[in-house]
Amino acid sequence: MKAIEINNLSVALSGRDILKDISLSMDEGKFLGIVGPNGGGKTTLLRVILGLIKPSSGEVSIFGKPPEDILRTGGIFGYLPQTLKIEPNFPVRVIDVVMMGRYGKVGMLRWPRGKDIEKTVECLSMMGMADLKDVPYGQLSGGQQQRVSIARALAAEPRILILDEPSTGIDVVGQEDFYHLLKGLQKRFNLTVLMASHDIGAITTYVDEIACLNHTFHYHGNPLGALNEGVLTGLYGKNVDVLMHTDMCDKCERLRRE
Template identity: 45%
Template structure:
């Protein structure tokens, strides 16, 4: 790519989204810059997933514009530069008869294209990516036989295998136990630091996340805080979540 100098990976400008008469998102400006590990937090129903879907063109906003790699979303073609790990089990059929290897290979499809098949280089890349997320030994296992945390790591491998510049994760830790969540964040921050991968993590689980991310954005219909993780204070959260303070618990995990 000749556009390596681009530093704004995602730019959302004045996004408004309504469902019926209800305003889900109101005038959101959000940008993700190269090398950032941005945590997008907000309570359930605050519009986080909606914002991500608008970012990826899966939903049309009522107002506002999105650009990816400084190109308008409508003309953006380089989808292999974006890795997306959707909310667990939201759209994936987990009884699907595919192996871990087959699931990860899907991540290469937009790159491989027509008439082309997976070659030795692709196969090596799949192995390396599985190694990276610690799932290589499960390569030939059926995706449905794995635990929730393992499946999530496989989906991350699928998003990483095309060597994206940005990885977007929507609530990746829902239904995963606390110890696994911890290791999961360590993996993400390693990818951010060592591979210089830009990360956008969407979560309602504020406690653990703030230790790893570089920037925080708080969403509750509008954007309440957007800055570096160091400037982020718990009072920002309490003003946003109100009474619902148990989400601050660092023990938070397990099934939610």
């Protein structure tokens, strides 16, 4: 059974066509990167998959079920939204924010148990944030808050991890570590990962498939195929020069074999 199956999806919002004729089929355990210009529809597509936006036409199924059913029962998705709004003066600790990600596992009106606390601390450790677990969330820097948001998405122990521009605000060294971490989680838990990003070069190295989205898919397939001036110029509507790092293809191949 496919993890995600989308057929001829179109979405109109406020009378404007945002997504047109999108089809996508993803096996469990694959890593898809979604790139494209601002306003191209990346966040909208992720929100449709999550069951938060209804399509105007077409079908979406997640492990064979409609997204609304998955949304109701929970337990499949971990989600890092593009912007996670938490009032800076709201008195909530870092660990409490991560615990929000386990809401589906803890259950309504139940207190987190030892396992939930262990899992949240483990996810914070993976993001290098365990030492700050009792600090008020509002006191963290933007990049640190982003790391906590990623820990929150992982705390759900998802089968499908949806990340909307997760590396925003994370420093360069941290980004490389983060992509490695994701690749490791994908392999270890057979996790299906969808990630919207503007970091085309970096994600090309780590993903199995790439989708170039500007209202419709301009390209979908092998990541190296997207690093082609024709594809990127079609996508962004302007001439785009592609500068390849000499070790990039080797790195892609090495990671794919790992």
